[in-house]
Amino acid sequence: MSNYVLQKEEFSAFFSQVSENYDFIAPIKGKETSFEKVTNDDMLNLIEWDELPLFPIKHFFQPKDEPIFKYDKTTAKDVNSKPRKTVLFGLRLCDLNAIHHRDMALMNEDFTDPFYKERRENSILIGLHCKKGDEYCFCGDMDLHDFFDLMLYEHDECFIIETKTDKGLKFAKKITALDRTDKAIHANDRITENNTRIDKEKMNKIADFFTSEKWEEGSKLCLSCTACNMLCPSCYCFEFTDEPELVLLHKGQRMRNISSCQLKCFTRVAGDFVFRKEKNDRFKHRIYHQLQYFKEKHGVTLCVGCGRCIRGCPKRIDWVDILNKM
Amino acid sequence: MAKDNIYVPTPAKIIDYVIESGDTFSIKLDVKMEHDPGQFVMCSIPGIGESAISICSFSRDYLELNIREVGNVTNAISRLKKDDSLLIRGPYGHGYPMDDFKDNSIVIIGGGSGVAPLKGIIEYVDTRRSDFKYIDIFIGYRTPEDILFKKQLKSWKTNHKVHLSVDKNPNKTKFDGKVGFVTELLKQSDFDNKGRIAVICGPPIMIKFVVGILKDKGFNEDQIFVSAERMMQCGVGFCGHCMINGKYCCKDGPVFRYDEIKDLPEK
Numbered sequence: 001m002s003n004y005v006l007q008k009e010e011f012s013a014f015f016s017q018v019s020e021n022y023d024f025i026a027p028i029k030g031k032e033t034s035f036e037k038v039t040n041d042d043m044l045n046l047i048e049w050d051e052l053p054l055f056p057i058k059h060f061f062q063p064k065d066e067p068i069f070k071y072d073k074t075t076a077k078d079v080n081s082k083p084r085k086t087v088l089f090g091l092r093l094c095d096l097n098a099i100h101h102r103d104m105a106l107m108n109e110d111f112t113d114p115f116y117k118e119r120r121e122n123s124i125l126i127g128l129h130c131k132k133g134d135e136y137c138f139c140g141d142m143d144l145h146d147f148f149d150l151m152l153y154e155h156d157e158c159f160i161i162e163t164k165t166d167k168g169l170k171f172a173k174k175i176t177a178l179d180r181t182d183k184a185i186h187a188n189d190r191i192t193e194n195n196t197r198i199d200k201e202k203m204n205k206i207a208d209f210f211t212s213e214k215w216e217e218g219s220k221l222c223l224s225c226t227a228c229n230m231l232c233p234s235c236y237c238f239e240f241t242d243e244p245e246l247v248l249l250h251k252g253q254r255m256r257n258i259s260s261c262q263l264k265c266f267t268r269v270a271g272d273f274v275f276r277k278e279k280n281d282r283f284k285h286r287i288y289h290q291l292q293y294f295k296e297k298h299g300v301t302l303c304v305g306c307g308r309c310i311r312g313c314p315k316r317i318d319w320v321d322i323l324n325k326m
Numbered sequence: 327m328a329k330d331n332i333y334v335p336t337p338a339k340i341i342d343y344v345i346e347s348g349d350t351f352s353i354k355l356d357v358k359m360e361h362d363p364g365q366f367v368m369c370s371i372p373g374i375g376e377s378a379i380s381i382c383s384f385s386r387d388y389l390e391l392n393i394r395e396v397g398n399v400t401n402a403i404s405r406l407k408k409d410d411s412l413l414i415r416g417p418y419g420h421g422y423p424m425d426d427f428k429d430n431s432i433v434i435i436g437g438g439s440g441v442a443p444l445k446g447i448i449e450y451v452d453t454r455r456s457d458f459k460y461i462d463i464f465i466g467y468r469t470p471e472d473i474l475f476k477k478q479l480k481s482w483k484t485n486h487k488v489h490l491s492v493d494k495n496p497n498k499t500k501f502d503g504k505v506g507f508v509t510e511l512l513k514q515s516d517f518d519n520k521g522r523i524a525v526i527c528g529p530p531i532m533i534k535f536v537v538g539i540l541k542d543k544g545f546n547e548d549q550i551f552v553s554a555e556r557m558m559q560c561g562v563g564f565c566g567h568c569m570i571n572g573k574y575c576c577k578d579g580p581v582f583r584y585d586e587i588k589d590l591p592e593k
C-alpha cells in the first residue's frame with residue numbers, strides 16, 4: 001500500500017483536520033502518561049512521543065465501568081450507545097497487538113461483545129514506531145506483527161506513514177495534511193532497540209513450571225493490589241453488577257465492570273468457596289493466562305511484552321526475571 | 327445504531343412452581359428454546375444479579391430449572407410465584423453430546439443438585455428410547471428429605487434401572503432406596519464399559535470417587551463425562567471468571583469428556 005508523509009510543522013493542521021470528524025485520542029503527559037482526548041492545540045505540546053505511556057489504551061474500548069442494559073422490574077432494554085468516530089493516535093506495536101488480541105478474545109464466530117465491536121468499527125488505529133524499549137519491555141521476544149491502520153516512523157523533519165488497511169488508506173486520502181510519498185520504510189526505520197529480555201525457551205515451556213516453588217518469590221511479595229491487571233493492555237476480564245436508581249429501586253442498569261483475577265472474589269461462589277484461594281495461585285493464573293492459556297486457544301500469547309505489569313507494580317515484582325531463572 | 331446485545335436477557339414467565347425439598351424448588355418456564363441436555367441459561371433478577379442454572383428438562387414446549395437457594399439471586403428467584411417472570415439468556419455451553427451416545431447404554435450418576443442436568447438426559451432418552459440401550463441411574467442425596475424430582479422418580483423407575491441412596495436417614499423417613507453412599511451402590515453393580523457411556527454430575531469429591539470406580543470397572547477416560555462448576559458472569563467465554571486453567575467452564579464445558587480435563591491442575 002502507499003506511503004504518506006506528514007511534515008512535523010503540519011501536525012497542528014493534521015490535528016485540526018482530523019478533529020473535524022473524529023475524536024482524537026493521544027498519549028498525553030501528566031503525572032503519568034495516559035491516553036486522553038485532545039481538545040485543543042495546546043494539548044499537542046503534551047503528547048508523549050518517546051516513552052511508553054504507563055496507562056494502556058484499553059479503557060477506550062472497554063471502560064472501567066459501563067452500562068450494558070437498563071432494566072425495569074422484569075424488562076431489560078438495550079442502552080443506546082452512539083460510539084463516536086475516533087482516531088487513536090500514538091500507539092506502540094505492543095498496544096496495537098494487544099488490541100488485536102482483544103479482537104480475538106471478544107469477537108468470535110459464536111459470540112461478539114456488542115460494545116467492543118461498535119467501538120472497534122468506529123476507530124482508526126494510528127501507530128507510532130517505538131525506537132527504544134526500557135528495562136521492563138520484552139516486546140521483541142513476543143510474536144508481534146504489523147497490526148494498525150497507519151504507522152508513523154519519525155524522521156528529522158517529518159513522519160513517513162505506512163498504510164496497512166483500506167480503512168487507513170481511505171483516511172489518509174481524506175486528510176490533506178498527509179501527502180503521498182514514494183519514500184519507502186527502510187529496515188532502519190523499523191528497528192526497536194533494547195526490547196528483549198524474556199528467556200523464550202522458558203516461556204515456551206512454561207507449562208512445565210506450573211508447580212515450581214519459584215513463583216512464590218513473586219507471590220509472597222504481591223499485595224493483590226490489581227495494578228498489574230489494570231495496567232495490562234491485554235487483560236480483559238470483567239464482571240456485572242446491578243445498579244439501582246436511588247429513588248425507584250426496581251429501575252436501574254446492569255453495569256459491566258473491569259475485574260481482576262488477583263482478587264479472591266474473582267472465583268468465589270455461593271457457600272464462600274474460593275477456587276483460587278492462595279495468592280500464589282492467583283499470581284500464577286495471570287501469568288499463565290497471558291503466556292499459555294490464551295495461546296492454547298488463539299495461537300499467540302495474550303501478553304505483548306510491554307512490561308507495564310512490572311513497571312507499575314508497587315513491589316516491582318519481576319515475574320519475567322523469576323521465569324528466566326526457572 | 328442497532329446492535330445485537332448478547333447481554334440483554336428476555337422475560338420468561340413461570341408456569342409451574344414446585345417445592346422439591348427444604349432449600350430446593352423447580353420452576354417451569356413458558357419458553358421454547360432449542361438446547362442440548364447439560365446446557366445452562368443465565369437467570370436474572372434485575373437489581374439483584376444473574377446466575378447460571380442448568381436446564382433440567384428436555385422439551386420443545388417449555389424449560390424447567392431446578393434451583394437451590396444459596397444466595398442473593400437464588401433466594402430472589404425462590405420468592406417468585408406462578409405467573410411471575412424472570413429474565414433469562416442462553417442456552418450456553420457444551421452439553422452432553424447425545425448424538426455420540428446413540429446406540430450405547432448410559433450410566434447416569436448424580437449427587438444432590440447435580441441430578442438436575444442429568445434429568446435432562448433422562449428426558450431426552452425418553453423422547454427417543456430406541457436410540458439407546460440400557461439406562462442405569464445412580465442418584466444419591468444427603469437425607470430422604472433432600473430427594474429431588476419425587477414426581478418423576480416413579481416413571482424413571484418404570485422405564486429404567488434406578489439405584490437411589492441417601493447418606494443418612496436421621497428422621498427414619500420411609501423412602502424407596504438404600505442408606506449409604508451412592509458410590510457403594512455403583513461399586514456393587516456389575517456392568518462393564520462395553521458399549522457404555524458414564525455421565526457424572528455432583529460435588530467434586532463425588533466425581534473423583536466415581537471416576538475411580540468406573541476406571542476399576544474398565545471404563546476408558548473418553549467414556550466418562552463430568553460436569554464442572556465455577557463462578558460465572560458472562561456465560562459466553564469472555565469474562566474469565568470460570569476458567570479452569572485454560573478451559574472455560576461456560577463455553578468449553580460445563581460438560582467435559584474426562585480425558586479433556588483430567589490433567590488440568592485446577593480441575
Ligand SMILES: Cc1cc2nc3c(=O)[nH]c(=O)nc-3n(C[C@H](O)[C@H](O)[C@H](O)COP(=O)(O)OP(=O)(O)OC[C@H]3O[C@@H](n4cnc5c(N)ncnc54)[C@H](O)[C@@H]3O)c2cc1C
Binds near residue numbers: 366394443
Ligand atoms: C454451569 C452451571 C450450572 C448450574 N446449574 C445450577 C442449577 O441447575 N441449579 C442451581 O441451583 N444452581 C446451579 N448452579 C449454581 C448457581 O449458579 C449458583 O448457586 C448461583 O449462581 C448462586 O447465586 P446467588 O446469587 O444465589 O449466590 P451468591 O453467593 O449471592 O452469589 C453471587 C453471584 O456469584 C455468582 N455465583 C455464585 N455462586 C456461583 C456458582 N456456584 N456458580 C456460578 N456462579 C456463581 C453468581 O453470579 C451469583 O449471582 C450452576 C452453576 C453453573 C456454573
Ligand code: SF4
Binds near residue numbers: 228
Ligand atoms: S501489581 Fe504487583 S503487587 Fe499488585 S497485584 Fe500485581 S503483582 Fe501483585
Ligand code: SF4
Binds near residue numbers: 228232233290302
Ligand atoms: S502481562 Fe505485563 S508485559 Fe504482558 S502485556 Fe500485560 S502488562 Fe504487558
Ligand code: FES
Binds near residue numbers: 558560568
Ligand atoms: S462465565 Fe464468563 S468466561 Fe465463562
